[in-house]
Amino acid sequence: MSDLFESFSVSASAMRAQSSRLRHVSENIANVDTPGYHRKLTPFREVLQGGRRSGAVEAAPVQLDDTDLPEVFDPSHPMAGEDGIYLGSNVDLVVEIADAREAQRSYEANLKMFDQARQMTRSLLEILRK
Template structure:
């Protein structure tokens, strides 16, 4: 029975990590059109989540954790808008380095991983309930 409990804990850590990933993706999508209001100012910079594993000594299992939330160092997009308050001396503004298609793809992947972990928890719970029924 302890293995079923451990599998539920591992899956729960995966759900927590993917939940954080979904939050960061949502932030990226929400700020996809955010630009600076100062001439030559930097717009919103895309964020990404990196995962790592952490040994839970009490359970003796490796759990997934959010290792870092990092900024994407790719270049900002430039757009010619000479009348915009954030336009530089040449009339260009900087747009965020967020690509909505990539964010939507990442969101689907995080959602699938979250759901897979949820199904693993449900399967473990069902097996645990059946085991308890047999023991009674």
């Protein structure tokens, strides 16, 4: 029975991690045209309980993408230098949309796993009542 409860914890932790990832992806999309904006990355790390692997994950601290910012030529932009160039954002909209879909699909898969464990627990309790 404890394995069923552990599966709740594992799937819930994965849903929290994917939710955090999706939040950062949406921030990246919102800042696609913000000059000087560095893309946020959400790495995951495994949660250890008592020094042993638990199967649960959590979002690690946010990292900034260190890819060079593109130089944009627009002399009319207020941030442009004397040469008419300013640093743009290193956010690629296609990559962000793909990351958002991956996070959404992972969240849905963990939600199904959570629901399956819930149904199994309910069935087990019904059997024990009889």
